[in-house]
Structure formats: structure tokens, C-alpha cells
Amino acid sequence: xxxxxxxxxxxxxxxxxxxxxxxxxxxxxxxxxxxxxxxxxxxxxxxxxxxxxxxxxxxxxxxxxxxxxxxxxxxxxxxxxxxxxxxxxxxxxxxxxxxxxxxxxxxxxxxxxxxxxxxxxxxxxxxxxxxxxxxxxxxxxxxxxxxxxxxxxxxxxxxxxxxxxxxxxxxxxxxxxxxxxxxxxxxxxxxxxxxxxxxxxxxxxxxxxxxxxxxxxxxxxxxxxxxxxxxxxxxxxxxxxxxxxxxxxxxxxxxxxx
Amino acid sequence: xxxxxxxxxxxxxxxxxxxxxxxxxxxxxxxxxxxxxxxxxxxxxxxxxxxxxxxxxxxxxxxxxxxxxxxxxxxxxxxxxxxxxxxxxxxxxxxxxxxxxxxxxxxxxxxxxxxxxxxxxxxxxxxxxxxxxxxxxxxxxxxxxxxxxxxxxxxxxxxxxxxxxxxxxxxxxxxxxxxxxxxxxxxxxxxxxxxxxxxxxxxxxxxxxxxxxxxxxxxxxxxxxxxxxxxxxxxxxxxxxxxxxxxxxxx
Numbered sequence: 001x002x003x004x005x006x007x008x009x010x011x012x013x014x015x016x017x018x019x020x021x022x023x024x025x026x027x028x029x030x031x032x033x034x035x036x037x038x039x040x041x042x043x044x045x046x047x048x049x050x051x052x053x054x055x056x057x058x059x060x061x062x063x064x065x066x067x068x069x070x071x072x073x074x075x076x077x078x079x080x081x082x083x084x085x086x087x088x089x090x091x092x093x094x095x096x097x098x099x100x101x102x103x104x105x106x107x108x109x110x111x112x113x114x115x116x117x118x119x120x121x122x123x124x125x126x127x128x129x130x131x132x133x134x135x136x137x138x139x140x141x142x143x144x145x146x147x148x149x150x151x152x153x154x155x156x157x158x159x160x161x162x163x164x165x166x167x168x169x170x171x172x173x174x175x176x177x178x179x180x181x182x183x184x185x186x187x188x189x190x191x192x193x194x195x196x197x198x199x200x201x202x203x204x205x206x207x208x209x210x211x212x213x214x215x216x217x218x219x220x221x222x223x224x225x226x227x228x229x230x231x232x233x234x235x236x237x238x239x240x241x242x243x244x245x246x247x248x249x250x251x252x253x254x255x256x257x258x
Numbered sequence: 259x260x261x262x263x264x265x266x267x268x269x270x271x272x273x274x275x276x277x278x279x280x281x282x283x284x285x286x287x288x289x290x291x292x293x294x295x296x297x298x299x300x301x302x303x304x305x306x307x308x309x310x311x312x313x314x315x316x317x318x319x320x321x322x323x324x325x326x327x328x329x330x331x332x333x334x335x336x337x338x339x340x341x342x343x344x345x346x347x348x349x350x351x352x353x354x355x356x357x358x359x360x361x362x363x364x365x366x367x368x369x370x371x372x373x374x375x376x377x378x379x380x381x382x383x384x385x386x387x388x389x390x391x392x393x394x395x396x397x398x399x400x401x402x403x404x405x406x407x408x409x410x411x412x413x414x415x416x417x418x419x420x421x422x423x424x425x426x427x428x429x430x431x432x433x434x435x436x437x438x439x440x441x442x443x444x445x446x447x448x449x450x451x452x453x454x455x456x457x458x459x460x461x462x463x464x465x466x467x468x469x470x471x472x473x474x475x476x477x478x479x480x481x482x483x484x485x486x487x488x489x490x491x492x493x494x495x496x497x498x499x500x501x502x503x504x505x506x507x508x509x
Contacts, residue, residue: 059414080416090411094429094506103425104415135506155415 008037008191014067026216027053040192042206050217051195059084082159083152091136098132104155122154142173162194300479319462326385334393342401363388376457389442400434
């Protein structure tokens with residue numbers, strides 16, 4: 001790559017409309033966004049601004065969109081490069097940790113011996129091997145999130161999409177998991193895009209922070225954040241200043257932040 | 259721990275049996291009528307005629323119940339899952355179901371007897387039809403109320419429709435399916451009794467009615483005990499299935 005950061009994700013004038021009883025409700029309007037390979041970025045904005053819709057497009061679940069969406073030059077439905085982790089993790093309650101992590105490989109028709117090897121390796125790396133026979137209800141919130149991450153990483157994706165990954169965790173577990181995600185990002189070189197409602201989280205993890213507007217959602221501001229990925233940044237003056245900046249932007253969008 | 263769980267379960271069952279027998283004894287003493295013989299007498303009669311007489315009838319009845327439940331499940335579960343998953347199919351079929359579900363299917367017994375003869379077929383078809391509805395409607399409701407999130411998360415793994423049924427819809431609906439089977443079993447037993455009182459000389463229902471008409475009340479109650487035991491064993495079987503298949507509900 002020769003130092004130059006290649007673009008992995010390109011979104012150009014993306015619009016999505018939902019149809020409800022012959023009425024058209026716009027969810028996303030003219031979204032423009034670029035992510036370079038191996039970067040980590042946050043999307044932040046008010047509830048119901050189409051963030052989850054954006055992810056369903058990126059994951060290839062929603063094909064009813066206008067505009068251009070390219071992952072490494074391919075349309076979402078033509079690539080298996082993106083892995084989606086839903087808000088409540090989307091773990092299947094009727095499958096054990098092992099079977100949940102195995103599922104994606106099973107669907108891809110990977111030979112069983114290789115599945116076993118890869119799942120075991122992945123669970124080992126994330127410190128989940130001892131939990132492999134448990135069901136999701138028997139796990140703590142943090143453990144569930146780890147299993148969800150394991151389930152995505154075992155597929156060796158290029159882009160990890162996380163919809164409010166840590167929103168249902170308590171404050172301490174949340175920070176732990178943020179550190180954990182950062183560590184994974186640094187080790188794997190994955191491109192990560194996550195949705196959050198938490199300003200500190202966006203500043204702690206997002207090299208780029210995209211602020212979305214209210215319905216229909218569109219990117220109203222893109223912040224470049226040099227503090228992202230610095231474990232010691234929490235509590236520093238610059239960190240607080242950045243968070244305040246972002247907070248002001250979220251609050252005062254009406255007052256010309258755009 | 260497993261053993262203590264099992265012995266605890268057995269203790270609970272024994273307690274229930276003792277309470278039931280005591281209640282029966284008291285009722286028999288109060289009513290003091292030959293139509294309700296005390297439990298002791300009925301149990302003696304039960305053990306006396308079990309091998310010689312009851313077992314044959316039980317086998318026939320068990321066959322009818324088991325085959326009916328299997329047919330109802332094999333047809334009701336896939337259809338219920340399909341309708342619950344596909345809104346368009348549901349829009350089309352729901353009115354049809356709601357129109358035909360409330361009709362007591364037993365009214366078709368004469369028709370079935372004429373069409374399918376007085377053998378096992380007409381009886382099994384009638385029981386299957388009734389239980390089929392219960393299983394299908396319950397399965398459909400469970401599939402329809404499934405959280406979108408599970409479907410989405412597996413869809414995002416590029417699962418085919420068949421894989422969605424296999425990994426999401428079927429296992430998610432299994433607890434509901436087993437509940438509907440439990441309810442269906444109760445209904446099936448009731449319908450079994452009814453169909454066995456018409457045009458047959460086999461089955462526990464026939465045996466009970468036959469004993470009644472010859473005023474052999476102790477035999478009649480022996481038959482009732484046999485029928486109760488059969489239902490109880492089937493319930494136990496369903497419980498075991500649930501323990502194994504739905505371990506995730508109460509791990």
C-alpha cells in the first residue's frame with residue numbers, strides 16, 4: 001500500500017426510502033461517507049436518524065437504495081467482506097457459544113474440520129474457550145459482546161459494522177470492552193464502523209466521527225479526531241475538549257454547526 | 259445432582275398420586291354409589307385384567323394417538339412456520355384458518371366414517387385434523403412474533419431460506435411447538451375416547467363404555483386408570499423431549 005491509505009468504503013449520495021401504506025418515508029438522504037482501509041470510525045446522531053438502515057444497506061440486507069455504495073469496489077450484496085453485529089448482539093439463544101460462533105462458517109459450507117480449528121482458535125484468542133458450552137442467557141453482557149465479536153471475526157471480514165455495540169453494558173464493562181475493541185482493531189487491522197449514542201465513546205474510538213442529522217439522516221459533519229485509539233486519552237484535557245466540541249455540535253446543529 | 263433431581267421428581271409424582279387416591283377414596287365414601295367404586299377395588303381390578311384384557315386395548319389406543327400426533331406435527335409445524343414467516347401467505351391463509359378453526363371437527367365424524375370406513379383411518383384422520391390446527395396456529399404465532407434481530411443476524415451471514423428455517427425459525431419455535439403438543443395431547447385423548455365409542459370393538463374408550471354398559475364399574479375405572487396412565491406417560495415423554503431439545507430455555 002506504500003503508506004498511502006486506500007479507501008475501503010465509499011458511499012455517494014445514498015438515499016433510502018421506506019414505503020408504509022403507500023406513503024414514502026425517507027430514512028436516509030444523500031449520505032456521503034468515505035472510510036480508508038484499516039481505519040476506525042464512529043457514527044453518532046439522534047435516535048431514528050436511519051443509522052441502522054445505513055448498516056442494513058452496508059451488510060447487504062437492504063437492496064432498495066439509491067446512490068452508490070462500494071466496499072472495496074464491490075456492491076454490498078456482492079461481497080462477504082462486511083460483518084454485522086446488531087445492537088443486542090443477535091446471538092441465537094438456542095445455540096451454545098460454540099454453535100453461535102460456528103454458524104457463519106457452517107453457512108459458508110467450510111469443511112467441518114476447518115470450522116472446528118478456526119472456532120477453537122478464535123475462542124481461544126478472545127478467552128472464551130471455557131464458556132463454549134454455555135448458552136447466551138448464561139453469559140454476562142460483556143461476555144455476550146465478546147462472543148458476538150468472535151462470531152464476526154471468525155469469518156475473517158474486512159469491515160466490521162457494530163450497531164451501538166456497548167450500549168447495554170454498565171460503565172466499567174463498557175470501558176473494558178472499548179479497550180478490548182481497540183486491541184482487536186490494532187491487532188487485526190480491520191476497518192471498523194460503529195454507531196454510538198455515547199459522545200466519549202465516539203471520541204475514544206473514532207478516528208473519524210460522522211454526525212448524522214435527524215430524519216432523514218444525512219452526514220452533517222465529519223470530525224477528524226487525532227485522539228482516537230490512545231488508551232491514556234480518557235480524562236485528558238484535549239479529550240474533554242473534543243467531547244465538548246462534539247456535544248456542542250450535536251446540540252446546536254440548528255445554530256450553524258453544519 | 260442429576261440423581262437427586264430425578265428422585266425429587268419421583269417424590270413429587272408419588273405425592274400427587276397419594277393425594278389423588280385419598281381424594282378419590284373420600285369421594286367414594288361420601289357418594290357411596292356403585293358408580294364410583296373406591297380406588298382400592300378399582301386398582302385390584304386394574305392389575306387383575308391388565309395383561310389379559312387392558313393391554314390389547316391400550317396398544318390399539320396408543321397406536322391411534324401416537325400416529326395422529328405424529329401426522330399432526332409433521333404437517334402442522336412446517337405449515338405454521340411457513341405462514342408465520344411469510345406475511346403474504348399469512349394474509350391469504352389467516353382468514354381461511356380463522357373460518358375453519360372454530361368449527362368443532364368432531365361433527366365430521368359421521369362423514370369420515372362413511373368416507374374412510376370404520377377402521378383406524380377415519381379415527382386417526384379426525385384426531386390428526388383437530389391436533390393439527392392447534393399445533394399449526396401455535397407454531398405460526400410463535401414464528402410471527404420472533405424477534406427480527408435473530409433473523410437479521412443470520413441473514414447477514416448470507417443464509418438461504420432453508421438455513422433460516424433450520425437455524426432460526428424451527429429452534430426458536432420449538433418451545434411453543436412442545437407446548438402445543440402438550441395441549442394437543444389432552445385434546446387428542448378426549449377425541450380418542452369419543453371416536454372409540456363409535457363403531458369399534460377395540461381401544462380403551464370402547465373398553466370403558468363396554469364396562470359401563472355391563473355395569474362393571476370396577477372394570478370401567480380400571481380402564482379410566484389405564485387411560486390416565488397412558489396420557490401421563492406421553493406427557494413425561496414430551497417433558498423429556500423438552501429437557502433435551504430446549505435446554506437453552508432453562509439451562
